[in-house]
Amino acid sequence: MRGSVLILVNERGDRRKLFELLDGQDFEAIFAAKDVTQARSMLASEDALDLIVLEFGSADFEVRALADEIAGSEMFSKVPVIGVIPGSLDAVFGIAPPKNVTAWISSPVDPQGALTVIERALMPPEMPSEAAIDALPTTTSGGLGSYRFAFDASLDEMILSDPVTGKVVDANQTFVTQSGMSLSDVIGRPVDDLDLTHKAQVRRDLIQHAMRQGTVRYRGQVPRGDGTRLTVDAHIRLVRADGEVRLLSCFRAQTADPNRRVFGDFVDGLWAARGSENLARNLTQKLVDYAKLDFVLLIAKRTELGEGHDLVVSQMRPGFSAGLIEQLKGPVLRKVLDGEAFLANTNAWKALGAAGQEEKGRIEMLFGVLIRDERQVVIGGLLGAGRESFGEEAGVANWVRALSARVALELEIERAQELGRAKGLQDSLTSLPNRLLFNDRLETTIKEAHRTGEMFAVLFVDLDRFKNVNDSLGHSVGDELLIAVGKRLRSCLRGSDTVARYAGDEFTLILRHIVQREDVLRIAEKICRVLEPPLTLNDGRELQITASIGISFYPDDADSAETLLMHADIAMYNAKGMGRNNFQTYVAVPEESHQQRLAWKPSCGLPSEMANCVRTISRRSTR
Secondary structure: OEEEEEEEOOOHHHHHHHHHHHHOOOEEEEEEOOOHHHHHHHHHHOOOEEEEEEEOOOOOHHHHHHHHHHHOOOOOOOOOEEEEEOOOHHHHHOOOOOOOEEEEEEOOOOHHHHHHHHHHHOOOOOOOOHHHHHOOOOOOOOHHHHHHHHHHHOOOEEEEEOOOOOEEEEEOHHHHHHHOOOHHHHOOOEHHHHOOOOOHHHHHHHHHHHHHHOOEEEEEEEEOOOOOEEEEEEEEEEEEEOOEEEEEEEEEOOOOOHHHHHHHHHHHHHHOOOOHHHHHHHHHHHHHHHOOOOEEEEEEOOOOOOOOOOEEEEEEOOOOOHHHHHHHHOHHHHHHHOOOOOEEOOOHHHHHHHHHOOOOOOOOEEEEEEEEOOOOOEEEEEEEEEOOOOOOHHHHHHHHHHHHHHHHHHHHHHHHHHHHHHHOOEOOOOOOEOHHHHHHHHHHHHHHHHHHOOOEEEEEEEEOOHHHHHHHHOHHHHHHHHHHHHHHHHHHOOOOOEEEEEEOOEEEEEEOOOOOHHHHHHHHHHHHHHHOOOEEOOOOOEEOOOEEEEEEEEOOOOOOHHHHHHHHHHHHHHHHHOOOOOEEEOOOOHHHHHHHHHHOOOOOOOHHHHHHHHHHHHHHHOO
16 A cells, blocks of 8 residues: 555645545545645645645746745655646746656546556555664663563553564553453454554554654554444554564543533533424423523523414422522512623522522522524523532533523524425435525524634535446435435434535535534544445345545634635545545644634623523513
8 A cells, every 4th residue: 555645736626536536546545735834734744645746826836835845855855746737837837847746637637647647656655674674773771671661550552563574462451451352362463453543554654754753643543342443642663672673552542521521411412302392391401400400491482483482491400499480580680680790600699689598598500691593683591590509600601501502593493494495495305404504504603603602513524436326326326325324414413413415425514512622523433333334225235335524623723614614625535535434624734723713702701691681581581
């Protein structure tokens, strides 16, 4: 297997054709860059390139400069560079073209001609010899013997393998414990069975890099005894033990913040029910249970159903006084909190006076928040009280904001379904939202996230080799497959998320209310697993399909719909370049990421909305 390829081609049609051609050349990975800045960043982090493809335009001085930098690079000067141009060399450059471009492809790309150019440009990878590995010097500190204590006692998972045969010769106790395998099961196995990131030939390339650089780091996957896989941060290095050269592989799993995980569990539990009435009842009960509240009141208006269809749900923990609830809903609460921030996380009883005290306990925490639709029109409010302080004030805001946003979204779903039937915003084949409705929801989500400080993710899902299905089995089978994929994608998501058929075999998703980026990666991995089982066609035949997924995050990667989609699309092509049937996140260059964070500022916080919320809830409560 060859190393990797870097593609900088902005014309999407050409990029897709080149990707399909390169994908058939047995590369380890294919990386797609959106611009010169990102290409430079990839070059700085990737040292195993076997081919570079650059698109040149008549005014692309930056690409020309990048080609010159590659020519002067000690690491990449011998890597073949193929240029893509929309015309003749004279028309594009006027002067002499870059000297290190070994071959040229005309745009629009002709697949057959481009394949010939690519095959001629490729050189077989240089593999490290056994003699080169044997020439590795012994460390002055005594080799692995000085590492023995760290090896045995390390909390990281470690394995030792023979770099020539690829067989594992030892593993530390942490690896044995975490993997669920016995030491006898591990020793003697190929290292590629225990580090699933690379195949044997590519690993030899990594060993050669380790000989030059000392250590090679990468994101990898290791198997568990129950058949699952764990994503880890990995690094390898060559060491000498008892006169023998060994490859030391270290794996470290990232741990989640337990406090954020509790909130994440709450958010995950918000999406079980559909239909605003059942949903609101379930959600308010969950808020009572998870946040240890004693009382929650939710009032919202179903704008599409007309008068008399308001949503009013209240939940009360056993032992809480119904009389106290009436006082909270009545004029005392309105008089005390009118015009003030509607959030008291401790000693709320002092502000409420007599209404906040009784024999069964004083009210310590009180909150209220508005429920808005996507047009920022107030359609209701959420009120809660508890005899225990929640802890951090920000925690209250997060829990309440998640619930109110979920209810607002469900009401919007009802509204969008009504409007969608009239405006044709659904895909006729899969019944999913189409591109128009998806783009509208994405714009709405961006506005809401900018106001609340929410993080969300955009996923670009492209079916692998779907064209082969249409060409060999017919479009009717392709349609059947798209319908099944749509259903499987829906089964992976929560009610607040959006999945749409964007075009052809491309699906797009919005994952809202993200606590940690790892939550999105788990969903992406779930999608890959859900799509893998064979699909039984109407005629009884079985067909297997996989997908490549690209992920971009708001606000880290972009703050506009167009750029979020473009970045997810770039990441999707990188996923295909990594072998298909996987997911990749967009990698922003440091300057871009820094500027994005500086530009992103939430426009509004929870406290400034609360006084109006009191008025809205109180008026509706006393009608």
